[in-house]
Amino acid sequence: MHIVSLDDLPLGRRGSVDVPFMGPAVCAGFPSPADDFLEEALGLPRWLVPNPPATFLWRVSGNSVIGVGIHDGDIVVVDRSVEPAHDDIVLAIIDGVSSLKRYKLDGNRAVLAFDNPDLPATAIEDIGEAAVWGVVTTALRLLRPLARGRR
Amino acid sequence: MSRAIALIDGNSFYCSCERVFDGKLAGVPVIVLSNNDGCAIARTPEAKALGIKMGDPYFKIRDLCRAQGVRVFSSNYTLYGDMSARINAIYRSAAPRVEVYSIDESFLDLSDVLERDRQSLARDIRATVRAWTGIPTCVGIGPTKTLAKLANHIAKSVAELGGVCDLTDRQVYDFWLPRIHVGELWGVGRASLAKLEAMGVDSVADLRDLDPRPVRKALTVVGERMIHELRGLSCLSLEQVPAQRKGCAVTRSFSSRIEDRESLEQAVAAHATRLGEKLRREGLGTDHVTVFFHTSEHDRDSPQRSVSTVVTLPEASNDSMVLIKAALHGVARTWRPQGDPPWRYSKAGVITVDLVPLAASQRALIGQLDREHGAAVMAAMDACNARFGRGAVVPARAGLERARAGWSTKFEMRTPRYTTRIDELPVALA
Numbered sequence: 335m336h337i338v339s340l341d342d343l344p345l346g347r348r349g350s351v352d353v354p355f356m357g358p359a360v361c362a363g364f365p366s367p368a369d370d371f372l373e374e375a376l377g378l379p380r381w382l383v384p385n386p387p388a389t390f391l392w393r394v395s396g397n398s399v400i401g402v403g404i405h406d407g408d409i410v411v412v413d414r415s416v417e418p419a420h421d422d423i424v425l426a427i428i429d430g431v432s433s434l435k436r437y438k439l440d441g442n443r444a445v446l447a448f449d450n451p452d453l454p455a456t457a458i459e460d461i462g463e464a465a466v467w468g469v470v471t472t473a474l475r476l477l478r479p480l481a482r483g484r485r
Numbered sequence: 486m487s488r489a490i491a492l493i494d495g496n497s498f499y500c501s502c503e504r505v506f507d508g509k510l511a512g513v514p515v516i517v518l519s520n521n522d523g524c525a526i527a528r529t530p531e532a533k534a535l536g537i538k539m540g541d542p543y544f545k546i547r548d549l550c551r552a553q554g555v556r557v558f559s560s561n562y563t564l565y566g567d568m569s570a571r572i573n574a575i576y577r578s579a580a581p582r583v584e585v586y587s588i589d590e591s592f593l594d595l596s597d598v599l600e601r602d603r604q605s606l607a608r609d610i611r612a613t614v615r616a617w618t619g620i621p622t623c624v625g626i627g628p629t630k631t632l633a634k635l636a637n638h639i640a641k642s643v644a645e646l647g648g649v650c651d652l653t654d655r656q657v658y659d660f661w662l663p664r665i666h667v668g669e670l671w672g673v674g675r676a677s678l679a680k681l682e683a684m685g686v687d688s689v690a691d692l693r694d695l696d697p698r699p700v701r702k703a704l705t706v707v708g709e710r711m712i713h714e715l716r717g718l719s720c721l722s723l724e725q726v727p728a729q730r731k732g733c734a735v736t737r738s739f740s741s742r743i744e745d746r747e748s749l750e751q752a753v754a755a756h757a758t759r760l761g762e763k764l765r766r767e768g769l770g771t772d773h774v775t776v777f778f779h780t781s782e783h784d785r786d787s788p789q790r791s792v793s794t795v796v797t798l799p800e801a802s803n804d805s806m807v808l809i810k811a812a813l814h815g816v817a818r819t820w821r822p823q824g825d826p827p828w829r830y831s832k833a834g835v836i837t838v839d840l841v842p843l844a845a846s847q848r849a850l851i852g853q854l855d856r857e858h859g860a861a862v863m864a865a866m867d868a869c870n871a872r873f874g875r876g877a878v879v880p881a882r883a884g885l886e887r888a889r890a891g892w893s894t895k896f897e898m899r900t901p902r903y904t905t906r907i908d909e910l911p912v913a914l915a
Contacts, residue, residue, distance in 0.1 A: 366588045368566030370735075370759065373875055373905040387571040388617035390904060396915040404915060409907075415617050425913050430509035433914040467508075467619075480907065 378411070382472055388415035390468065392425060392432070399423055399434045401449035404473045410434070412468035418444075423470040434470065488719060489595040489603055489626055489653050492633040493576065493610065495569075496621045496641070498589035499527035502568045503558055505619035506903045506911045514555040518543050521740050521895045522559050559896035565589075567904045571618050579610050584723045592630060594723055600653065607649045627652040630721040631714035634671040635661075635689065662690035662715070672711060677704050689715065729840075730767060735759045736834025739892040742781070743830045746820055749778060750813055752892045754882035756835040757812040761805030762870075765863060770801035770843035774808060774835055776815030781831035790828045792819040799852030801841050804859035805866070808835070809882050874906075 376391060383389045394408045402423055404410065412425050420439040425432060426446050435446035446465070495501055499517040504510040514531035518524065525532075525541045535553050537546055543557070550557050569588045576583045582594035593610075595603055607624040614622050625637025632652045639661055640650035652658045667686050668678050680703050686692050693715040701709040710720040735756040743749055753776060764770060779791035796811040796818075812835050821828075869878040876886060886893075901909035 366566065366569070367560070368562035368569065368588055369763075371562035371875070372566045373563050373902065376905060376907060385617070387574040391907075391910050392913045393910040394915050395912050398915045400915075406915070409910065410913070414619070427508035430507075430511065431914060432508055432911065 382411060383413075385413060385415045388468075389413050389471075394434065394473075396433075399436065399449040402436070404434065404470070405475065407475075409474040409476070410470045411472035411474070413471045414468040416469040416471065418466050418469050423449075425467040425470060426465050427467050428465060432467065437466070437469075487596070487600065487653065488628050489598065489600075490628070490630055490633040490719075490723070491580075491593040491595050491603075491607060491610075491624055491626045492586075492630070492637040493591055493593065493607075493614075493622050493624045494637060494641075495572070495589040496623060497527055497529045498569075498620070499558075499560065499565055500529045500532075501620045502561070502565050503556075503900060504529075505568070506900070510556055514553060515558070516550070516555060517558050517560055518898070519560065521738055522897055523738075526560070557898055559899040561896075561899050561902065563902040563905055564900065568618060568620060572614055572620060572622075575614055575617060576610065579606065579613075582723055582725055584725055592633065592723055595626065603653065604649055604651050607651070608647070611648055621648070623648045625650050625652070628717040629714040629719045630723075631671055631711060632658075632717070635665065635669070638669055639665065662693060663688045665689045667692050670711065672707060677708065680704060729842075730769060731840060732836070732838035733760060733763055733769075733771075733840060734834060734836040735763070736777075736832065736836070737892075737894055738832045739830070740895040741891060742784070743833075743892055744823055744827045746816070748891050749820070749830060749833060750816055751882065751884040751888065752833050753778070753812045753816055753835060754809045754880065755884065755889065755893075756833065757808040758805045758880055758883045760835050760837065761803050761808045761863065762867065764803035764837075764840065764843075765867065768843055769840040770803045770846055771798075771808075771837040771840055772801040772846075773797045773839075774811050774815065774837050776812050776819075776833075776835055778816075778830050778833035780828050784829055784831070787826060787829050788824075790821075790830075794819050798854070800849035800854060801843060801846040802854055802856070802859070803843055804854065804856070804863055805880055806859060806862070807854055809880055813882065 390412050392410050392412055394404055394410055395406060397406050404423065418424050418437045420437070422437045424435055424437045424446070426435045428446070436449050438445045438447055500515040503515060503517065512531070514535055515529045516525045516532045516537060517527040519526045522543055524543060525537055525539065525546065528537050528539070532555055535549065535555065537549070537555070549555070565588060573583060573585055573591055576591050576593055580593035580595060581597065584592040586592055595606065598606055603626055607626060611622050611624055614620055623637055623640040625633050625635065625640050627633040627636045636650040636652040640646050640648055643650070650657065652661065665688060667673060667681055667689055670689055670692070673681070681692065684695070684703065686695065693712060695712060697709045697712045700712060713720050737752070737756065739752065743752070757774065760774070773795055775793060775795050777791070777793040780787060780789050782789070794815045796815045798807065798811055802808065866878045870876065879885070901911070903909060903911045
């Protein structure tokens with residue numbers, strides 16, 4: 335296993351960013367109706383989130399990709415700007431339901447599979463191209479509950 | 486190189502934000518309601534096709550929505566604000582100068598982009614926003630803001646254009662201007678439309694070809710400016726930095742009517758707190774607040790009362806505690822004991838005009854406020870609210886969330902704040 339130490343990271347990518355890192359936009363024309371409701375974005379270190387505007391956090395429910403080490407209750411970092419590659423874990427929308435699947439290229443055919451050899455793979459052309467919502471780049475597991483009130 | 490401005494906006498923006506996180510909403514009619522779940526303020530094309538109009542009161546379309554399976558949501562402004570910030574970050578990486586015009590519309594300066602590359606850049610931006618955030622957009626390009634806005638309207642109404650219309654292209658410009666009704670133009674309201682029609686103006690091209698001087702008489706300088714902008718002479722510049730706020734208002738309709746003084750005071754104190762927050766964010770202060778509250782015209786059988794009073798401070802401030810004290814003084818001065826039947830108040834607000842930069846404002850000779858102490862308390866309160874969430878620390882007079890239930894704005898069908906709250910993240914099955 336290769337472990338990246340913080341010092342190995344390219345300069346300028348340390349420190350932390352918010353997802354998204356952008357501050358609230360101040361509108362020049364119309365006052366934003368969102369003005370009274372803006373909240374600070376959830377913060378993550380920059381080296382985990384290379385592209386904040388395209389990065390979203392999701393909560394995992396279920397154990398169908400446990401083979402890759404993603405468990406029920408984990409938080410996953412999903413990047414919508416990354417092209418899915420063979421063996422990636424992706425967030426897929428199937429019949430309107432969001433779920434984590436393993437993305438496999440079988441020749442020039444893409445299939446979505448459970449990370450469980452007993453369960454069937456589904457050909458992606460049966461689902462449609464918009465099926466991949468984003469690529470899971472990181473999984474976070476909280477080993478203790480968050481302090482109350484902390485965001 | 487010729488000037489080129491792009492106006493990009495999100496299609497049915499609020500509804501599109503909802504669709505990003507809920508795959509079941511694809512292809513289904515969706516509407517989003519205004520504060521207190523009052524009226525429809527965003528509609529998907531499927532909802533428009535059912536005849537739901539912008540601003541339709543929810544109680545009038547509730548049965549239709551139920552019968553047709555329309556998915557109805559309260560505004561989730563926290564989510565829309567976050568999605569807007571993401572989209573504008575993408576715009577900023579594509580264009581050097583961006584004016585965020587409203588929550589879902591931005592002007593981009595594309596003057597530095599070669600004329601032949603503009604359309605493909607517009608398509609790139611559109612595709613990137615769609616891929617990265619899931620939000621569909623339309624792009625209008627023109628030599629002026631007015632033409633960019635018009636181009637955006639065309640891009641949105643003509644599906645064949647693929648979401649992009651470029652009026653800096655002379656052929657496109659000559660084709661569309663005679664074909665668009667002048668009423669579709671940015672800044673043409675009902676009153677000016679009547680005047681224009683009386684002058685024989687039907688299409689946008691008709692307006693462009695008018696002599697600007699007589700138009701100035703009928704439609705003021707705004708109408709004259711419109712003609713110049715339609716001819717490609719830019720009169721409206723890109724506002725990258727919003728002009729300094731001159732006034733500020735925090736006003737809300739109550740979710741239900743209020744009859745007791747305690748609730749009214751609580752609401753007014755909460756509005757004054759919010760006013761302070763807004764002013765502190767921009768380093769501004771005020772030396773007076775106008776407090777108003779009134780009953781509703783819709784309650785025809787109830788007695789009517791409308792009150793507005795100005796309270797002056799010894800010197801400018803943005804300390805919420807000072808503003809609360811002033812606002813409550815305004816209530817104390819104007820409150821009348823309830824009779825039978827009582828006044829049923831529907832709305833209250835705190836308003837200020839003539840804002841000044843606080844640091845440069847003149848200090849009072851008599852009655853100076855303790856600015857340093859107040860500023861330290863406010864800085865601590867703002868920091869807590871930034872860290873623990875909006876409303877984590879509030880002045881006691883503004884009431885805790887539970888006590889506010891009687892009057893605070895209702896969002897009963899709001900989706901989770903998917904992107905800003907760790908306990909409200911969207912859920913993926915696995």
